[in-house]
Amino acid sequence: MSFAKKQMNSKVPKYKQIISFIENAIMIGELKTGDQLPSLNDLRNKFKLSRDTVITACNELKARGVIYSVVGKGYYVKTTDIKVQVKILLLFDELNSFKEDLYNSFLEELDDDYQVDIFFHHFNFDLFKKIIDESAGNYGYYVIMPANFSGVAQILEPLPKNKTYILDQTQETLSHFPSIYQNFENYIYEGLTVLYKNIRRYKKLILIYDANKQPRGIKSGFELFCSRNKIKHGILGGVDDKVIQKGEIYFTLDDRDLIITIQKLKQTSYQLGQDIGIISFNDTLLKEILEGGITTISADFKFMGSHLAKMLKNNALSQIENPKKVFLRKSL
Numbered sequence: 403m404s405f406a407k408k409q410m411n412s413k414v415p416k417y418k419q420i421i422s423f424i425e426n427a428i429m430i431g432e433l434k435t436g437d438q439l440p441s442l443n444d445l446r447n448k449f450k451l452s453r454d455t456v457i458t459a460c461n462e463l464k465a466r467g468v469i470y471s472v473v474g475k476g477y478y479v480k481t482t483d484i485k486v487q488v489k490i491l492l493l494f495d496e497l498n499s500f501k502e503d504l505y506n507s508f509l510e511e512l513d514d515d516y517q518v519d520i521f522f523h524h525f526n527f528d529l530f531k532k533i534i535d536e537s538a539g540n541y542g543y544y545v546i547m548p549a550n551f552s553g554v555a556q557i558l559e560p561l562p563k564n565k566t567y568i569l570d571q572t573q574e575t576l577s578h579f580p581s582i583y584q585n586f587e588n589y590i591y592e593g594l595t596v597l598y599k600n601i602r603r604y605k606k607l608i609l610i611y612d613a614n615k616q617p618r619g620i621k622s623g624f625e626l627f628c629s630r631n632k633i634k635h636g637i638l639g640g641v642d643d644k645v646i647q648k649g650e651i652y653f654t655l656d657d658r659d660l661i662i663t664i665q666k667l668k669q670t671s672y673q674l675g676q677d678i679g680i681i682s683f684n685d686t687l688l689k690e691i692l693e694g695g696i697t698t699i700s701a702d703f704k705f706m707g708s709h710l711a712k713m714l715k716n717n718a719l720s721q722i723e724n725p726k727k728v729f730l731r732k733s734l
Contacts, residue, residue: 415453419650420459423466425484439469439477454473465489465542488542490714493533493542494521495547495570495615498657499686500703505708512715525549525615531557543714545569550617564719567710572721580719582710584701586619587626589726593699594627596728597681604679605649607632610641610659620655620683627717646670651679651734664693680733695731702727 416629427433440448445456460477463469464489470480493507509518516526519541523530537544538560542622547570548554558566559686568581569619589620594601601607621637628635638644643657646666654660664674672678674693682689685700704722713720 414624416449417459417462419457420445420449420451424459424463428479428484433479433482434481437479438475439479440559446534461539463523464539466676467602488516490516490518490535490543491541492518492545493530493547494520494522495549495705496522496524498684499688500684500700501579503686504703504707507704509707510712511708511711516714523547523549523651524706527551530595534558534561538664541565543567545710545714547571548606549615550571555728567713569706571644577721580713580721581712582706582722582724583633585723586617586728587623588619589701590620590623591627593726593728594624594681595631597697597699597734598631600679600730600734601633602631604651605648606636607653608636608638609653610639610655610663611637612639612656616655624653641666644668644679646672648672648677651681653681653683657681657682660689660696675732675734682733685727685729690729690731693733695729695733697731697734698727698728698729700727701725 405445424433424439436471439445439460442453442460443457445451446453446511449456450521460469460471464471464477465475468484469477471477480678494505505520509652513516521533525535530549534546542565544561544566545559546566546568547654549571554573558576558579563578565579566579568576568579568580568583570584571586572579572583594607607628609621611621611624613621621723624635624637627633640671641654641662644666646663646669652663654663660680663680667674674680680696682698683700684703685698689696689698702725709722712718
């Protein structure tokens with residue numbers, strides 16, 4: 403094939419030159435959809451490069467969807483449209499209104515050169531691992547929400563470190579990955595501190611916390627605030643069986659618990675913002691108007707999405723703490 407006879411340009415990384423030669427062969431019709439590429443050994447010998455360099459080139463073309471591999475046989479041309487988008491795997495824990503804001507702002511910042519495939523693990527560890535295992539090598543970038551799973555670093559081992567981004571929750575074992583993360587302990591402690599004058603009007607502050615889904619930092623930030631400010635407090639796993647008591651504030655992290663709390667309140671004569679207080683985690687347009695306004699402590703999800711996209715486009719490898727916002731409304 404003529405593309406294998408071209409001279410190598412010392413100013414361009416070797417693996418990128420192999421990519422360019424393969425793309426050129428596709429453009430001029432030497433390679434067509436379904437054609438098999440020369441073997442890794444043939445490419446290595448023709449270009450006088452290491453086998454790892456050739457594999458790097460093939461993996462990038464594979465991640466972009468230009469070629470595909472068949473185990474034991476080699477690489478084949480998948481498309482002759484070499485302008486196919488860079489593929490991004492976006493693995494969320496779950497979909498809700500504020501994650502939708504994140505997703506939309508992420509897409510708005512990207513151009514047509516990118517294709518985003520979104521998956522959800524729903525806090526299921528086996529599903530999380532399965533998606534990672536089946537996706538490894540098939541994408542140009544990986545954006546992962548690891549929730550509070552243990553052993554995540556080992557699961558992410560097959561993914562390229564400089565192409566894998568951690569989003570939302572992070573862990574010490576993932577500190578070598580670029581990320582946009584929430585400092586949950588700091589968010590909660592500082593957010594509640596902003597609301598302290600309103601909180602102290604009530605008798606007790608109750609956190610509705612699911613240890614299987616919610617970040618551990620939320621609980622520790624809550625306990626630190628209550629301890630330092632001598633706030634009577636409690637932690638419940640849910641509100642289904644809770645009897646609403648006058649003088650209590652309910653800090654809900656899940657929208658379902660927020661709605662149930664409001665439903666229970668309506669069955670009493672208590673007034674929201676006077677007899678009963680509510681704080682919700684993560685802001686939405688609905689919370690802005692619900693019951694005259696629900697007080698929230700929230701991450702800036704639009705910033706998270708747009709900034710993440712900018713990081714990918716610029717191959718930025720930094721760790722960014724996402725800013726928080728506090729909205730004091732009628733419910734407190």
